Amino acid sequence: MARKVDVDNRIPLRNYYRIADNLLKQANIYREEKNIIDLYIILLRYSSxxxxxxxxxxxxxxLYPKERxxxxKKLxxxxxxxxxxxxxxxxQLHDRGRVEVKDEPSLHDGEKRAPSASASFQEWPTANNRASLSYDNQRQACTAQSSWKRNDNYSLVPSTSPIDKHFQKLNLSLPLPKQETLSRHSFLGPNGLHGQWLGSTTEIKVNYPINTDLASNEVSSLDQDGKYEIVTSRDGDLEVEKSAMASVLSLDDGRWSSLDKESARPFDDEVRDIFPLVRQPSPPPVLAQVQPEYLPISPSKVADPRPGPAKSFSDGTASSNSYQHLHIPVKMMDDFLRLAQKxxxxxxxxxxxxxxxLKNRVFHITTLIVPKxxxxxxxxxxxxxxxxxxxxxxxSxxxxxxxxxxxxxxxxxxxVDLHTxxxxxxxxxxxxxxxMAPTDTSSPHGIFxxxxPGGVAVIRNCQQRGFHPHEAAEDGSPIYEHCSHVYMNSNLKFDVVDLR
Structure with a gap:
């Protein structure tokens, strides 16, 4: 029921201890609310x-021996x-599995399903077989019957209305990011993720001699695809010109090593008499910091930069892989835009x-912290x-x-956002x-x-930094997706803590 989490050494150890502390904090809330199932799941996560x-x-x-x-001891x-x-x-899990949801209770006052990619507030329909709505169709779906049903425990279960079947036949038609944006964030060149990377080219070819003893007629010249030729001297001394070029192109044709070593010894003896030989200690070896070499990803394996559709819950039971609901104050995003206007x-x-x-199995965003x-x-x-x-x-x-x-x-x-x-x-x-993308008229904001496990595994195994493409997840799922557990709450108040 609790899935083991592989350690990631890029995350500081203190953050893992903060995760453990937050799990105990959740457990205390579930214990007070007598929520046995979620308490059991959270304690399993803590022990793992x-x-x-x-x-x-x-x-x-x-590090941190006291925390360790x-x-x-708490374990x-x-x-x-x-x-x-x-x-x-x-x-309780067995009893809950036998419960059949027949009625669809209304949401609490002030609650609306969070929009995934448009400014209108609506619910996402079922997303079986990775089908999703286009943005235009989402606006039309506002007046349609909700394609979600909820039980008394806030668990979402998909319905099978005719509208749902129609939505399931729609193709994914999310708007593409602008070409300018893709080219800035891609290593595949200005053609974005669908282009081929073209290596650097040069139009100037330099043919270096390979023989140590070059004949005058074997010296090659600079060839610029027939555009340029070596200009000879006016006196017509072509042999001198070629000889000079040969001496430039040949770094060591053997003539430097042909000096008579014996003739140089008397001079060396005189130098030693005047300047006694002083042996300097050799510097200690230095461990070279070698940057890992990342092999380029085939364009056919590069992950789609667009988000995937919101997923539906497979059943109404709680498990370690299901998300609890999260409520967002309706005005928070607009207020943040005003804070960011400058x-x-x-x-x-x-x-x-x-x-x-956290209260009654629902997370509520109550504080917006703007850090330095x-x-x-x-x-x-x-x-x-x-x-x-x-x-x-x-x-707390x-x-x-x-x-x-x-x-x-x-x-x-x-x-970079995915790694963050x-x-x-x-x-x-x-x-x-x-x-928040105020200049994107088709999708001014998104909640992702x-x-x-697909996207989490891709980012956990990626060691690159900066802007770079990611390889598609092994299970074929998108790396990131619209959230299905988020609701907009008009009655939820929040505080702003500006640390700048």
């Missing part, structure tokens, strides 16, 4: 993390609680951190991470994701990435996350 993941981190034995001892009590909870958790007008990105609380940061037109780097942790710890908040702008680009996630979000999704599977 502390016993199977953290000990394999390269810094485990060297503390979490190992013992967690294992005892798991044994006590196991019979009841199994019974940078946006200068074509600079702005980023913020999303944090919130360094920005460019296509990247944004947070500074002083400890300040972000202090805000989260003092207010969960890290729920991040938000950033694309001032002049389309709404998509670049390779990977660290958030490792902290919490429900974490989201919101992209990495597909799991």
């Amino acid at each position: 993390l502390v016993s199977e993941t953290i000990p394999f981190h390269r810094d485990y034995q060297a 001892t503390s979490f190992r 013992s009590s967690v294992l005892d609680e798991l044994e006590a909870l196991k019979p009841e958790a199994q019974r 940078n946006t007008s200068r074509n600079l990105e702005t980023c913020g951190v999303l944090a919130g609380t 940061q360094e920005s460019t037109s296509d990247s944004c780097q947070t500074l002083n991470e400890e300040e972000i942790f202090d805000v989260q710890d003092k207010c 908040l969960f890290p729920l994701g991040w938000i950033h702008t694309h001032p002049s680009q389309t709404c998509f996630m670049s390779s 979000h990977y660290s958030y999704q490792v902290m919490l599977p429900e974490a989201i990435a919101i992209v 996350h990495l597909s799991d």
